[in-house]
Amino acid sequence: MTNRITGFHTADVRFPTSRHRDGSDALNPFPDYSAAYLELETAEGERGFGFAFTVGRGNDVQLAAIEALRPMVVGRDVDEMMSDLGAVSAGLIGDSQLRWLGPAKGVVHMAASAVLNALWDLKARRAGQPLWRLLAEMDPAELVEAIDFRYLRDALTPAEALALLERGREGKEDRISELLATGYPAYTTTPGWLGYDDEKLARLSVEAKDDGFSMIKLKVGLDLNEDRRRLGIARAAVGDLPIGVDANQAWGVDEAIAWVNGLRDFDPYWIEEPTSPDDILGHAAVRRAVSPIRVATGEHVHNAVMFKQLLQAAAVDVVQIDACRVGGVNENLAILLMAKKFGVAVCPHAGGVGLCELVQHLSMFDFVSVSGTLEGRMVEYVDHLHEHFVDPVVVRNGRYLAPMTPGNGAQLRPQSVAEHLYPDGPAWVAPPAARSGSDALIGG
Amino acid sequence: MTNRITGFHTADVRFPTSRHRDGSDALNPFPDYSAAYLELETAEGERGFGFAFTVGRGNDVQLAAIEALRPMVVGRDVDEMMSDLGAVSAGLIGDSQLRWLGPAKGVVHMAASAVLNALWDLKARRAGQPLWRLLAEMDPAELVEAIDFRYLRDALTPAEALALLERGREGKEDRISELLATGYPAYTTTPGWLGYDDEKLARLSVEAKDDGFSMIKLKVGLDLNEDRRRLGIARAAVGDLPIGVDANQAWGVDEAIAWVNGLRDFDPYWIEEPTSPDDILGHAAVRRAVSPIRVATGEHVHNAVMFKQLLQAAAVDVVQIDACRVGGVNENLAILLMAKKFGVAVCPHAGGVGLCELVQHLSMFDFVSVSGTLEGRMVEYVDHLHEHFVDPVVVRNGRYLAPMTPGNGAQLRPQSVAEHLYPDGPAWVAPPAARSGSDALIGG
Numbered sequence: 065m066t067n068r069i070t071g072f073h074t075a076d077v078r079f080p081t082s083r084h085r086d087g088s089d090a091l092n093p094f095p096d097y098s099a100a101y102l103e104l105e106t107a108e109g110e111r112g113f114g115f116a117f118t119v120g121r122g123n124d125v126q127l128a129a130i131e132a133l134r135p136m137v138v139g140r141d142v143d144e145m146m147s148d149l150g151a152v153s154a155g156l157i158g159d160s161q162l163r164w165l166g167p168a169k170g171v172v173h174m175a176a177s178a179v180l181n182a183l184w185d186l187k188a189r190r191a192g193q194p195l196w197r198l199l200a201e202m203d204p205a206e207l208v209e210a211i212d213f214r215y216l217r218d219a220l221t222p223a224e225a226l227a228l229l230e231r232g233r234e235g236k237e238d239r240i241s242e243l244l245a246t247g248y249p250a251y252t253t254t255p256g257w258l259g260y261d262d263e264k265l266a267r268l269s270v271e272a273k274d275d276g277f278s279m280i281k282l283k284v285g286l287d288l289n290e291d292r293r294r295l296g297i298a299r300a301a302v303g304d305l306p307i308g309v310d311a312n313q314a315w316g317v318d319e320a321i322a323w324v325n326g327l328r329d330f331d332p333y334w335i336e337e338p339t340s341p342d343d344i345l346g347h348a349a350v351r352r353a354v355s356p357i358r359v360a361t362g363e364h365v366h367n368a369v370m371f372k373q374l375l376q377a378a379a380v381d382v383v384q385i386d387a388c389r390v391g392g393v394n395e396n397l398a399i400l401l402m403a404k405k406f407g408v409a410v411c412p413h414a415g416g417v418g419l420c421e422l423v424q425h426l427s428m429f430d431f432v433s434v435s436g437t438l439e440g441r442m443v444e445y446v447d448h449l450h451e452h453f454v455d456p457v458v459v460r461n462g463r464y465l466a467p468m469t470p471g472n473g474a475q476l477r478p479q480s481v482a483e484h485l486y487p488d489g490p491a492w493v494a495p496p497a498a499r500s501g502s503d504a505l506i507g508g
Numbered sequence: 509m510t511n512r513i514t515g516f517h518t519a520d521v522r523f524p525t526s527r528h529r530d531g532s533d534a535l536n537p538f539p540d541y542s543a544a545y546l547e548l549e550t551a552e553g554e555r556g557f558g559f560a561f562t563v564g565r566g567n568d569v570q571l572a573a574i575e576a577l578r579p580m581v582v583g584r585d586v587d588e589m590m591s592d593l594g595a596v597s598a599g600l601i602g603d604s605q606l607r608w609l610g611p612a613k614g615v616v617h618m619a620a621s622a623v624l625n626a627l628w629d630l631k632a633r634r635a636g637q638p639l640w641r642l643l644a645e646m647d648p649a650e651l652v653e654a655i656d657f658r659y660l661r662d663a664l665t666p667a668e669a670l671a672l673l674e675r676g677r678e679g680k681e682d683r684i685s686e687l688l689a690t691g692y693p694a695y696t697t698t699p700g701w702l703g704y705d706d707e708k709l710a711r712l713s714v715e716a717k718d719d720g721f722s723m724i725k726l727k728v729g730l731d732l733n734e735d736r737r738r739l740g741i742a743r744a745a746v747g748d749l750p751i752g753v754d755a756n757q758a759w760g761v762d763e764a765i766a767w768v769n770g771l772r773d774f775d776p777y778w779i780e781e782p783t784s785p786d787d788i789l790g791h792a793a794v795r796r797a798v799s800p801i802r803v804a805t806g807e808h809v810h811n812a813v814m815f816k817q818l819l820q821a822a823a824v825d826v827v828q829i830d831a832c833r834v835g836g837v838n839e840n841l842a843i844l845l846m847a848k849k850f851g852v853a854v855c856p857h858a859g860g861v862g863l864c865e866l867v868q869h870l871s872m873f874d875f876v877s878v879s880g881t882l883e884g885r886m887v888e889y890v891d892h893l894h895e896h897f898v899d900p901v902v903v904r905n906g907r908y909l910a911p912m913t914p915g916n917g918a919q920l921r922p923q924s925v926a927e928h929l930y931p932d933g934p935a936w937v938a939p940p941a942a943r944s945g946s947d948a949l950i951g952g
Contacts, residue, residue, distance in 0.1 A: 093604055121576060121605035125615065128572040132565060160537050161565035167757070167785070167808060170614025171569065215784040218761040218793070313611070317662040340659040341611070342813040344788060345820055349662070364611060369786040376789055 067142045071105025072134045076127050077476065078120060078486040079417060079449055093258075096120030097417040097449060098486070100127040100175075101476060104182045106142050112186025113474040116174040117388045117416045123486065129175035132162060137179060146187050150210040153180055153394040157212070169366035173391060180392025181422065185472040195393070195472040196428035200236065204229035211398045212368075212391075219372045225401045232433040239432045247463035248428055249278045249438055250445040251308065253415060255298065256282035262297055269301035276462030278442040279306040279333055285314030288326050295330040306333035313337045313364070317346040321353040334358035334382055341365050347379035360384055363413035367391065368398045375406040382440075386413045387422035393472075396426050400434050410435065415446035420457045421473035424464045452480035511586045515549025516578045520571050521920065522564060522930040523861060523893055537702075540564030541861040541893060542930070544571040544619075545920060548626045550586050556630025557918040560618040561832045561860045567930065573619035576606060581623060590631050594654040597624055597838040601656070613810035617835060624836025625866065629916040639837070639916040640872035644680065648673035655842045656812075656835075663816045669845045676877040683876045691907035692872055693882055694889040695723035695752065697859060699742065702727045706741055713745035720906030722886045723750040723777055729758030732770050739774040750777035757781045757808070761790040765797040778802035778826055785809050791823035804828055807857035811835065812842045819850040826884075830857045831866035837916075840870050844878050854879065859890035864901045865917035868908045896924035 082094035099115040100123050116126045133156055145152050156176040157168055165172045188198040199207070208225050252275075255268035265282075272280045282298055284291040291309070298307055309332045315323055320338035327335075335357055339346045341364035351359040362384030365371055368391075374380045383403045385396050403410045412427055414420040420443070427443045435441065443464055450456035454475040458465040467473060484491045526538035543559040544567050560570045577600055589596050600620040601612055609616045632642040643651070652669050696719075699712035709726075716724045726742055728735040735753070742751055753776045759767055764782035771779075779801055783790045785808035795803040806828030809815055812835075818824045827847045829840050847854045856871055858864040864887070871887045879885065887908055894900035898919040902909040911917060928935045 095605060095608075119605045119608045121603065122573070122609045122616065125569065125572045125576050126609060128569045129566070129615070132569050159565065161539060161563045164539075164563045165566045165570060165615050165618075169786070169810065170616065171573070171609050172566065172614065174609075213760075215760055215787060215790070217763075218790065316657075316659055319661075340813045342613070342811065343659060343817065345817045346659070346662065346813075366613065367786065369784045369790075373787065373789045 065107075067106050067108045069104055069137050069140050069142060069145070070107045071103065072138050073103040073105070074127050074130055075101040075481055076123050076486045077101045077481055077484045078123055078492070079452075079484055080491055081448070082120070098123040099417050099476070100130055100178065101481065102130055102178045102182050104137070104186060106186070110142070110186060110190060112182040112184075112189065113471070113476075114178040114180070114182030114185060114392075115388065115418060115474055116178045117419055119416075126171055126174060129165075129171045130178050132172075133175055133179050142186075145183060146190065148209065149180070149183060149187070149394060150212065152183060153210065153391055154212055156180065157391055168369070168391065173366060174388060177388050177390060177392040180394055181387065181472060181474060184393040185474055188472060189470045192470050194467045194469060195425035196432070196466065197240075199393070199425070199429040200240065200432045204233070207397060210394045211401075212394070213398075215369045216372055216398060216402070219376060220398070220402050220405055224405065225398075228401055228404055229433060232436060235436065236432055239436065243428055243431060243466050247460065247465045248424065248431065249442040250459055250462055250464050251279035251281060251306075251411075251442045252277045252445045252447070252462075253281040253310070254445075254447055255280050256310075258283045258286060262294070265294060266297050266301045269298045272462075273302045273305050277445070278462060279308050281308040281310055281336070281444070283312065284309045284327070285311035285323070288323055291327060292330070295327060295332070299330045308332065308334045308336060308360070310336035311338050313340055315339050317343065317349050320346075320350045324350070324354045324357060328357070332357055334360040336360040336384070337364070342370070344370065344373045344377050344379055347374060348377040351379055351381065358382055360411065362386060363389065365389070368395050368402070371399045372402055375402055375408060380408060383408050383410045384413045385410055385423065385426060387419055387426060393426070400426065400430050404434050409440040411441060412443050414444040415448070417449045418453060418474060418476070420445055420450070420464075421453050421455070424457060424467065425472055428464075428466055452476050452484075509551075511550050511552045513548055513581050513584050513586060513589070514551045515547065516582050517547040517549070518571050518574055519545040519925055520567050520930045521545045521925055521928045522567055522936070523896075523928055524935055525892070526564070542567040543861050543920070544574055544622065545925065546574055546622045546626050548581070548630060550630070554586075554630060554634060556626040556628075556633065557915070557920075558622040558624070558626030558629060558836075559832065559862060559918055560622045561863055563860075570615055570618060573609075573615045574622050576616075577619055577623050586630075589627060590634065592653065593624070593627060593631070593838060594656065596627060597654065597835055598656055600624065601835055612813070612835065617810060618832060621832050621834060621836040624838055625831065625916060625918060628837045629918055632916060633914045636914050638911045638913060639869040640876070640910065641684075643837070643869070643873040644684065644876045648677070651841060654838045655845075656838070657842075659813045660816055660842060660846070663820060664842070664846050664849055668849065669842075672845055672848055673877060676880060679880065680876055683880065687872055687875060687910050691904065691909045692868065692875065693722045693886040694903055694906055694908050695725060695750075695855075695886045696721045696889045696891070696906075697725040697754070698889075698891055699724050700726035700754075702730060706738070709738060710741050710745045713742045716906075717746045717749050721889070722906060723752050725752040725754055725780070725888070727756065728753045728771070729755035729767070732767055735771060736774070739771060739776070743774045752776060752778045752780060752804070754780035755782050757784055759783050761787065761793050764790075764794050768794070768798045768801060772801070776801055778804040780804040780828070781808070786814070788814065788817045788821050788823050791818060792821045795823055795825065802826055804855065806830060807833065809833070812839050812846070815843045816846055819846055819852060824852060827852050827854045828857045829854055829867065829870060831863055831870060837870070844870065844874050848878050853884040855885060856887050858888040859892070861893045862897060862918060862920070864889055864894070864908075865897050865899070868901060868911065869916055872908075872910055896920050896928075
């Protein structure tokens with residue numbers, strides 16, 4: 065009997081994080097971290113999990129986009145899909161009608177990402193391996209097959225990708241041993257949200273340094289003097305530990321240049337999202353003007369064509385992949401390989417809900433099989449909401465420990481899903497007093 | 509009493525165009541032209557209409573995104589909104605939670621566009637003017653206020669925009685007279701869909717020339733020899749009339765260059781969408797390599813930041829705005845002004861359903877108040893589905909006649925809406941025989 069996809073279960077899961085102002089930045093004052101959540105099931109009872117991350121309102125729109133992909137998944141032969149996830153990706157992203165809504169960007173692309181990540185989760189579970197290890201053990205030719213090169217060949221050909229992956233096999237076992245022994249470097253954004261007061265900023269900064277993180281990151285962009293003041297507090301707290309700053313797209317190009325240069329005294333390690341994520345030429349201009357402060361972007365960079373140009377234009381020092389923004393594992397493979405070819409470090413965006421759980425696999429694979437180095441590499445870490453996952457990340461001494469459980473880490477605890485269903489789950493209907501207060505903030 | 513927005517009525521309207529293979533191109537073999545349709549109503553009974561255009565599947569996702577904007581519109585003071593549509597635009601596009609789904613791209617941006625276009629429709633109706641004339645009569649300072657310059661200032665400052673609009677007043681009355689007398693040039697894509705046979709291609713090409721259109725356009729990109737054969741037929745049919753070719757993103761950069769150069773014998777006027785709409789640097793490379801064949805793009809260019817870069821990188825000869833893709837009239841104003849500053853012609857994308865009705869207003873305003881010229885300018889025209897509009901475009905002698913009815917032209921006939929509601933309208937439930945046949949095609 066052919067094993068087919070029989071279950072395609074979606075859920076609108078939202079965490080009321082805005083009540084505590086966790087996650088506040090220049091453009092996202094009060095996010096409610098949310099997942100447009102997907103569970104796939106096969107006739108034989110296997111499962112795969114994925115989700116699109118959002119910050120609250122619109123999670124229902126995101127879910128509608130995932131639902132629109134249902135007919136392309138349910139009823140399909142599982143073995144056939146698993147053996148050619150490149151074709152599956154091309155089908156989901158290239159659908160002749162849905163692509164009008166993108167193409168390959170925004171809501172429809174994140175929907176494809178959720179489905180593809182769920183399929184990779186299923187593949188890893190079937191192999192009995194954590195995703196990073198599945199990728200590391202896969203045949204390079206099969207990995208290349210998973211990538212859509214249609215718009216990338218002028219920067220990276222399939223033959224070049226294959227050569228990079230073949231070369232990545234050298235020393236692979238040593239790097240796996242190193243990873244299993246000491247984990248992957250992390251930095252933390254926990255101290256730096258705009259909503260936190262000075263005492264909390266200083267205290268969390270010291271704690272982050274003591275915990276062994278490679279960097280702390282501060283949100284900036286609302287008020288230059290205030291940013292200087294807060295950076296001063298953080299710098300005093302952490303000494304020579306790198307401090308990244310993150311403007312979350314607050315500025316135009318010229319404004320970004322002036323502002324970042326106004327923060328030079330505090331030796332920021334990178335400026336993240338100085339301007340629109342779409343502005344490749346703008347990032348290149350900012351990079352030329354603020355060097356040696358590095359330029360980082362990616363959490364809102366919507367596909368590999370954009371990353372390709374950021375690299376071609378020498379617009380970034382740091383590529384910040386996101387596990388859920390682009391077209392799943394497939395498209396992130398392409399981005400990792402392009403970053404390798406252009407010699408640019410990949411330091412993923414994470415945080416939110418579940419982004420750490422997912423993206424650690426991609427960075428670990430990058431270390432083992434693509435970049436081959438930890439130099440200048442680190443994965444973002446935020447200590448929120450991990451308790452809701454079946455296999456939460458483990459961070460020790462400022463490093464992600466390599467996950468050992470089969471899959472990609474996306475599975476939420478069933479109880480957490482039930483509690484945070486929007487709008488009818490217990491987290492949203494009680495307590496009423498707190499609820500109405502938070503609504504007033506959210507509606508601002 | 510304050511007049512408020514009281515009605516926000518949406519409808520999933522789809523036309524089963526795939527049954528006749530109208531609109532087929534390299535990446536969109538069987539579109540069902542659709543509108544995620546919006547009717548706004550005020551307490552005083554005034555109305556405003558807008559929509560997002562899609563090609564079928566996903567129209568429900570688009571509608572969900574429009575619905576997500578409902579709380580930002582319903583209950584608001586109409587006069588206040590009308591007097592500062594720039595602030596309204598910033599609020600819709602900048603919502604701190606919804607913007608995660610873009611930002612400013614894809615489904616959420618097209619949703620903002622639908623709402624903004626409906627508000628401009630309302631404004632024009634209240635003024636008793638067609639939209640093009642409302643814009644032409646508005647104070648330049650008010651137009652500048654409608655534009656979000658956050659990410660555009662490195663290419664166009666508010667002061668420059670104001671100066672361009674002030675200069676655009678010179679000779680305005682003469683251009684209005686000219687427009688009213690002879691209309692605005694159009695080109696037609698009617699002959700060139702990939703699904704049409706040779707006889708139909710030749711016949712419609714001759715008709716288009718005889719009708720006085722400025723250009724015909726052919727879809728290309730599936731097979732080079734076939735493209736050469738079809739271009740040969742069209743060239744023989746129309747003599748020295750310009751022929752544009754449109755690849756609908758079929759190619760990578762190097763492939764685009766080789767393919768377009770393979771069509772040189774037939775002297776194409778422009779190559780449209782040679783590659784990914786996101787690939788600014790790619791378009792620049794193509795343009796350098798295929799000159800003097802012009803490069804055109806825009807129907808999938810998702811916002812003004814992308815158009816800014818296409819202009820900065822000298823990547824296009826022709827900017828193809830779309831009335832529904834970017835953030836409504838507001839963002840198209842910015843694009844028109846940037847195109848003027850960079851000296852690039854604007855030739856809008858139209859067709860689909862209602863895109864001609866809407867975008868003609870923007871080109872007419874461009875002629876009257878921004879570019880001041882018709883040189884190299886023309887609006888796309890396709891003779892489909894106009895009968896469903898209350899105020900359909902009128903094209904005579906290959907030119908759009910200036911609309912005289914108040915508003916933006918987006919209002920569908922109520923009967924057309926009712927007949928084409930998806931999935932329960934009569935157009936979709938009958939006749940069953942035709943239906944199942946078309947489904948087989950759509951699912952391909």
